[in-house]
Amino acid sequence: MNGHEERTDQDGARAVQAGTDEAEPLAEAEAKLAELEDRWLRAVAELDNVRKRIARDTERLRVEERDKVAAQWLPVLDNLERALSAADGDSDANPLIQGVRAVRDQAVATLNRLGYRRRDQTGVPFDPQHHEAVSTVERDDVAPGTVVEVLQPGYGDDQRQLRPAVVVVAKKAE
Amino acid sequence: MNGHEERTDQDGARAVQAGTDEAEPLAEAEAKLAELEDRWLRAVAELDNVRKRIARDTERLRVEERDKVAAQWLPVLDNLERALSAADGDSDANPLIQGVRAVRDQAVATLNRLGYRRRDQTGVPFDPQHHEAVSTVERDDVAPGTVVEVLQPGYGDDQRQLRPAVVVVAKKAE
Incomplete structure (x- = not known):
């Protein structure tokens, strides 16, 4: 042991x-x-x-x-539209006007295809996400806050804004 | 033990x-x-x-x-230039022509700023990297292989081609 x-x-x-x-x-x-x-x-x-x-x-x-x-193409399109506006008095039969209008439509379609829808409607309610108001006008024929004029169209969709539309908005007539 | x-x-x-x-x-x-x-x-x-x-x-x-x-903007610019060519007979004083020409220049400058230089020179030697020859013409006033006409301008730099220039090339007169 x-x-x-x-x-x-x-x-x-x-x-x-x-x-x-x-x-x-x-x-x-x-x-x-x-x-x-x-x-x-x-x-x-x-x-x-x-x-x-x-x-x-x-x-x-x-x-x-x-x-x-x-x-970078927005100023090009803006200027094309300005040239067309300036030629507004010219005959619609003018082949140059017709040609340039077709090019303008093609440019808008190109932006749309890239995902940037044009926003240039009047009569819609002002929406700070898509509109930039630069002035107001007294109006009693539309509801206050309605877009009454588009000075420059906007481009984008609900998610992505390339540029807001520059607009004039109605306010109540005093 | x-x-x-x-x-x-x-x-x-x-x-x-x-x-x-x-x-x-x-x-x-x-x-x-x-x-x-x-x-x-x-x-x-x-x-x-x-x-x-x-x-x-x-x-x-x-x-x-x-x-x-x-x-995607090249066809827009091409069509703008076609519209201008078609209006060639019109007066240069026409403000619409002047406006559209300015827009065309702006579009070319935009492409240039993005890195795509315009290639529309004639009198240069044919270069398969930057030119696409669609036809030849007999010419004895320029060296064979010289670009004598640009049907559609090309865009790009030495490294990156967005599109080759579509050209007509001189060949030896028989």
Whole structure:
């Protein structure tokens, strides 16, 4: 019994020593493993985020560039319409007027195809999202806040505005 | 002595057993460590590649969209020029002609600002990168291969062609 007890003590001491020698590399390896796993998981998560961001950014970049390029054509179209307005007294049979009107319609259709609908209606309620009011006129034949004149057409859809329509709005006659 | 020997044998057996028990998790941990390190390094490399690709793609995407949107305005400009050509007999003093010419110049300037220079020169050597020859004419006053007529102007710079110029090229008179 005594021998057995003695052996047990010695075994215990030896086991502790063995544990120190062999558990140290294992504990180190496990700590490294945990750290690496953390780093790997973070890299994978970051990769996933970057990929998702690319998908979003791709569409945003395209839309941004489309807006920028399309906006540069608005002054061209505005001037074409001004030239047509100035020629209003000329005969409608004038082939140049007919040709230029067709080009104007083609330009408006091009903007529409790119996603920018023309907004040039009168008689609609003023909408600060799509209209920019530059003046008001007293009117008693329409409801106050009605767009009575469009000085410059706007382009865009409900989500994206290339340019608001510049308008004159009715106010109550005093 | 006998008890000692017995103990030694038992210790040996115990040590072997302990070695098996404790070296196995260590070897396993080290294998996992190597595998994880490999995965982590690959995720980091992939992340780096994706980031580099984004930088390249961003510019490419913008240019692609710019080309696409700008190209849609070429038929509008072509038709405007056709309308002007058809009105060639009209008086230059006609304010509509003057107005439309100014708009045409503005459209050409807009394309130029976007990076698409107009190419409508005659007297230059035919260049397959910038010209599309639709016919040839016998001419002995210019070198064979000279552009003698531009049917439709081209737009672009040396790197990027939005559209080649459609031209007639001189050939040797027989």
